[in-house]
Amino acid sequence: MTHTNPAYHLKNIRHYYGSQKVLDIDDLNIKTGSITGLIGSNGSGKSTLLKMLAFALKPAKGQIFYKGREESGFSPTVRLKVTLLTQNPYLLKRSVFENIIYGLKIRKDTNHLEARVKTVLSTVGLDYGSFAHRRWHQLSGGEAQRVALAARLILKPEVLLLDEPIASVDTKSAGLIRKASLKARDDWGTTLVIASHDLQWLYSITENQISIFNGKIFPGGIETIITGPFEKTGDKAFVKKHANGQPLILKAPGPNEENAVIRKKDILIEPSGHDLTKGINRLSGHVAAMHLEKETHHIVATVLVHDLSFVLKLTPDQAGSFGLYPGKNITLGFYPGDVEWF
Amino acid sequence: MDFIVEGFFKALELLINGDGSTWSAVLATLKVSVWSLLISTVTGLPCGFMIGYFDFKGKKQLRTVLDTLLALPTVFIGLVVYAFISRQGPLGEFGLLFTLSGIVIGLTILAFPVVTAITASTVEGIDPDLKLTLISLGAGKRHILTTCLWEVRYGILTAIVNAYGRVSTEVGIAMMIGGNIKYHTRTITTAIALETNKGMFADGIALGLVLITIAFIVNLSLSFLRKQ
Amino acid sequence: MNKKWIMNWVIVFFMTMGLAAFAQAETKSLMMATTTSTEDTGLLDYLMPLFEKDTGIALKWTATGTGKALKLGETCDVDVLLVHAPSAEKKFIENGFGKDRKEIMYNDFVIIGPESDPAGIKGKSLADALTAIKGKQAQFMSRGDDSGTHKTEQILWKASGLQVPDKETWYVQTGQGMLATITVAQEKNGYTMTDRGTYIKYNSQNKGNASLKILVEGDKNLLNQYSVLTLNAAKCPKAKYDLAVQFSDWMASPKGQKLIGDFLLMGERLFFPNAD
Numbered sequence: 004m005t006h007t008n009p010a011y012h013l014k015n016i017r018h019y020y021g022s023q024k025v026l027d028i029d030d031l032n033i034k035t036g037s038i039t040g041l042i043g044s045n046g047s048g049k050s051t052l053l054k055m056l057a058f059a060l061k062p063a064k065g066q067i068f069y070k071g072r073e074e075s076g077f078s079p080t081v082r083l084k085v086t087l088l089t090q091n092p093y094l095l096k097r098s099v100f101e102n103i104i105y106g107l108k109i110r111k112d113t114n115h116l117e118a119r120v121k122t123v124l125s126t127v128g129l130d131y132g133s134f135a136h137r138r139w140h141q142l143s144g145g146e147a148q149r150v151a152l153a154a155r156l157i158l159k160p161e162v163l164l165l166d167e168p169i170a171s172v173d174t175k176s177a178g179l180i181r182k183a184s185l186k187a188r189d190d191w192g193t194t195l196v197i198a199s200h201d202l203q204w205l206y207s208i209t210e211n212q213i214s215i216f217n218g219k220i221f222p223g224g225i226e227t228i229i230t231g232p233f234e235k236t237g238d239k240a241f242v243k244k245h246a247n248g249q250p251l252i253l254k255a256p257g258p259n260e261e262n263a264v265i266r267k268k269d270i271l272i273e274p275s276g277h278d279l280t281k282g283i284n285r286l287s288g289h290v291a292a293m294h295l296e297k298e299t300h301h302i303v304a305t306v307l308v309h310d311l312s313f314v315l316k317l318t319p320d321q322a323g324s325f326g327l328y329p330g331k332n333i334t335l336g337f338y339p340g341d342v343e344w345f
Numbered sequence: 346m347d348f349i350v351e352g353f354f355k356a357l358e359l360l361i362n363g364d365g366s367t368w369s370a371v372l373a374t375l376k377v378s379v380w381s382l383l384i385s386t387v388t389g390l391p392c393g394f395m396i397g398y399f400d401f402k403g404k405k406q407l408r409t410v411l412d413t414l415l416a417l418p419t420v421f422i423g424l425v426v427y428a429f430i431s432r433q434g435p436l437g438e439f440g441l442l443f444t445l446s447g448i449v450i451g452l453t454i455l456a457f458p459v460v461t462a463i464t465a466s467t468v469e470g471i472d473p474d475l476k477l478t479l480i481s482l483g484a485g486k487r488h489i490l491t492t493c494l495w496e497v498r499y500g501i502l503t504a505i506v507n508a509y510g511r512v513s514t515e516v517g518i519a520m521m522i523g524g525n526i527k528y529h530t531r532t533i534t535t536a537i538a539l540e541t542n543k544g545m546f547a548d549g550i551a552l553g554l555v556l557i558t559i560a561f562i563v564n565l566s567l568s569f570l571r572k573q
Numbered sequence: 574m575n576k577k578w579i580m581n582w583v584i585v586f587f588m589t590m591g592l593a594a595f596a597q598a599e600t601k602s603l604m605m606a607t608t609t610s611t612e613d614t615g616l617l618d619y620l621m622p623l624f625e626k627d628t629g630i631a632l633k634w635t636a637t638g639t640g641k642a643l644k645l646g647e648t649c650d651v652d653v654l655l656v657h658a659p660s661a662e663k664k665f666i667e668n669g670f671g672k673d674r675k676e677i678m679y680n681d682f683v684i685i686g687p688e689s690d691p692a693g694i695k696g697k698s699l700a701d702a703l704t705a706i707k708g709k710q711a712q713f714m715s716r717g718d719d720s721g722t723h724k725t726e727q728i729l730w731k732a733s734g735l736q737v738p739d740k741e742t743w744y745v746q747t748g749q750g751m752l753a754t755i756t757v758a759q760e761k762n763g764y765t766m767t768d769r770g771t772y773i774k775y776n777s778q779n780k781g782n783a784s785l786k787i788l789v790e791g792d793k794n795l796l797n798q799y800s801v802l803t804l805n806a807a808k809c810p811k812a813k814y815d816l817a818v819q820f821s822d823w824m825a826s827p828k829g830q831k832l833i834g835d836f837l838l839m840g841e842r843l844f845f846p847n848a849d
Contacts, residue, residue: 059480079485087481093474096496105492106482154482164481432649432811440811442650443604443635524635527618542753543613544778 008071010035010162010194011056016065018051018218025051026062026218033196035070038188040209041198042225048218049198050090053164056196057087083110084161088168092151094139099124102139103154110158123157126186128179145176152180156187163187165197169204177201181208206294206303217262219345225303227270227313229253229263229342240339249308251284256344267303267316269341272325273334283336288313290331293322302327306335352550359551366527366536367548371555373523374532377445378513381452386505389457393464393504394494397471408465414458419451423521426451430522443524448532451518456508463507467500468493499571506567513560602631603816606642607655608721609750611799614770614843619836624823630816636750638720646670646802649809653817654802655824657721657768660728662800672803672814677824678833678844679798682725683772684789685755686711686764694764699792700733707735710743712763714754717746725797726766732794759785768797770843777839799844801825824848 011033018026026048033039033056043049054060055067058074058081066073074081086106095102103120107113121131127149134146142150148168155163165184169177185208187193199205202225205212212224229251233241243251243263253263273285288308295302302322306313313335317325325333359367396407428434430441430450441447471493479489516534523530525539533552540549611617612634621632635645639656646654647670655677656662665671684694684702692711694702706713715738716723730737738744745763747754751771758765767775769790776783801824803817823829830846837843 054477057477057481059477082480082485083483085481086483087477089474089477089481091474093472093478095492096499105484109483109485109488151478158483432809437649438811443633524637526633526635527612529633542749542756544752544756544759544775 008035008068009033010037010070012068012071013055014066014068016055016062016067018055018060018062018064024218026055028052028065028218028220031213031220031222033194035194036188036192037211038185038195038197038209040205040212040224041196041215042202042205042212043198043215047215049215050166051218052215052220053087053166053196053198056162057085057164058082059087083158085164086155086158086160086162087164088148088151088155088166090167090170092148094142094147094151096139098135099129099137099139099142099150100135102150103157106154106158119157120153123153126156126183127153128175128183129153143173145172148172149176149179149183152183156183159191160187160193161191162194162196165195165199167198167200169199169201177204184208202292202294206296208297210298216264219262221264223267225305225314226267227265227311227315229265229311231261249286251286252339253342254339260344263342263344265313265337265342267314269337270313270315271336272315272317272321273336283338285334285336286313287332287334290327290329290333293327293329306333308335348546349550352547353554355547356551356554359548360555366531367552367555369528370531370533370536370552371559373445373530374513374534374556375559377448377452377519377532378509380445380449381456381512382505382509384449384453385456385460385508389460389504389508390464390501393461394468396461397465397468398490398493408462411458411462411465415462417455417458419455419515419517420521422451422454423518426454426518427521442522443526443530445523445530447522448519448530451522452512452515455515455518456512459508459511460504463504464497464501467497467504470500471497502567502571506564509563510560513556600631601629601816602633603653603813603820604651605632605634605653605655605820606645606651607634607636608639608642608657609636609752610657610722610768610771611655612636613750613752614774614838616770616833616836616844620829620832623832624820624829627828628819628823630819632820638716638718638723638750640719640721640724643670646804646809649804649812652804652813653820654804655799656802657797657799658724659798659800661721661724662802665802669805670808672805673818673821674800674802675821675825675848676798676800677848678830678846679796680769680844681790682722682766682795682797683769683787684764684766685758685772685785686788687762687784688786689762690788692764695788697789699729699789699794702789703730703733703735706743706764707738710741712743712745712758712761713738714758714761714763714765715744715746716751716754717748718750720751721797722751722766722768729766729794755785759783764788770838773838773841773843781839798847 009032011031013028013031016026016028017024041049041052051060055062061075069081095105100120103123104116107116120135124131124134129146129149152168163184168180181204184195188195197205197209214221214225216228229243233243236242241253241255243253286308288306290304291307291312292305293302300319302317302319304315304317304327306315396404426447427442430436430439430447441450475493475496476489479492484492514534516538519532520535520538523532523535525531525535533556537549537552540552607617617634624630624632639658639661642654642656643661643665645651646665662674666674686694692705692709694705697705715726727737745757745761747757751767752775754765755767755771755775772787801821803814803821804812806812806814825848830848833844833846834842
């Protein structure tokens, strides 16, 4: 097990539910010991991807390499190292204590159970004395989520996958889940992959982000996606008509390509020293949200142009010079040629 | 009205005084219901679990057949079993007609689809997140199977209670196969039918009370178990 | 823990039930098919322990009609019969199903009906009474179950020069035992024919004040003969022929005959022993 190998390497993954393609990943690496955020709307393929990373779901096509070795589901080598906390974690109809040690019993690792349960419960902010012997139905949503997390943490997993871990919990639980997850990485070098709708929370915990749209992966994090319908104007250009009259000119797509993405680096702000001149799409909107990237201290800003949201990334200096704040009206630009279709 | 009130007092009198025919009917009912329940659970539970747990060709059709069997009229079961275990029938040499064992066969046929169908439905209704959760905790196929079985234990209890309700209140099979033999195959239900026929309502009510009491105790201990 | 305690309790309960079911010691037992009248009157309850004490044989019986009882004999599902339809019994033996037929006792049939007696049959001869019932289309309950009583009733209609009713609206076939049929007659305020023993039992249940009264009795056609039949061992090798003979002999013995004669209900004798 060398650290030169990424925790995961996915190659040419395709997966379908019936005839509908739900996952289409050409290449994806997740570094060992990294904390990766997974951003995407409902039905984008997030949960499917997480199940695949947990080896609970076999892709229809493609290969998954775990630390350099190709693996598939149910192989004990990975089954016991990777664990997934599902969106609605299922607690077994047993006591909290029994729920937490379930995984250990499978691993026949049953020394000092009480002490270990005590430790892991305190990590997720629950008191052993008052919680260990509660029944599964005597817990609030946040408590149940934390118990489920404790049942994973006690396994000291190499990889911890969290699917919307704070979607239905209170603020206090959200904080405790964040803290406990970070501790796992710091203590044992656990690789974390976290999917969440709460971008603020996600940016505060993850080091890099992957966004996923209709099963397609964008490793640079959240990007601007423009969906149809489009109008064709000549061979080389497509137009997206906008309710407030600002048309977007896009280069024509290739065959079977339906959606357009504009990368963060290709979106410019006026005035910026760039020449927002002829041939550029010029759009005015207002800043809707700003997130700080934990690792790089860059700022990811979401700008609403009518009902389309554009995502762009700024250095701290740039952000300062533009004097950006949520609600500020700004003008954006991008070149039709910079659009990528998929 | 009098005979109804009289029935309640007669019930207490019969039970406290240890009336031989009353207690033998109670015991016969317990024996046949417990045995048929035991056999149908031991056989029906694995069948129901497999039908619910695994996907296979013809599963839908099998469920339809099972649901039809649920509605099997007890007199029809009685007729078929009678035909088989009568001395003339293929199983005649075992001499099962007019015995408690004969009733147990009939009641088992009655209870088996109940246990199987309800178990299958319960297992089919297992939260899909359960399996995912178990895999993610490192469980292998064997662990997943046994844990699923333990998770649906309350559903299985429901299946058994339902089956118990059917077999303990059944009268057609007990009458046809058991022959309502006093001190031997007379069960609470056939005794009630007989007493009503004879116009002896008090005795019938007495036995009815016993039946209700047994059902009450069974349900009480189950709800107690469920609370644990 | 409590839960464990309950589980243990449940297991012990099952074990006990299981042992109880198997612990039914294989004593000598004799399975008899008989008519509802011998059970309903309590005669068999009275004789069973005495017979067991004398012979060590446990007597079990299923009470149906004579027709069904003979059928159970044909299919060898019982060991011995106690029935009351002489002509059908003789045919049963002629057909090779039965071996011996021993006449044991008799009682008689009576016609009972409501005190108001809408057809006015009280004190009439049997033939006149049946004719009156038919003429008035008064409700008449028939066993309708091919029992000894039912067979006799059919014979009596014919003997009275009448066609046996079947689909007439006033002729109700209950398909049930004698006491049940009397109960139906009481509810419908109708007439029925019953053996005297069952009537006395019915009357005793109503503390001697039953709403149906005996209206016709004493006709020589109303005699009701009970016999014990053993099965032909050649046809039914599994039937316990030896025990059946013991039962038959015991019933016909001076002791058995005396016991039958001593069986009283409300001070009345229900069955009259008449073995040779």
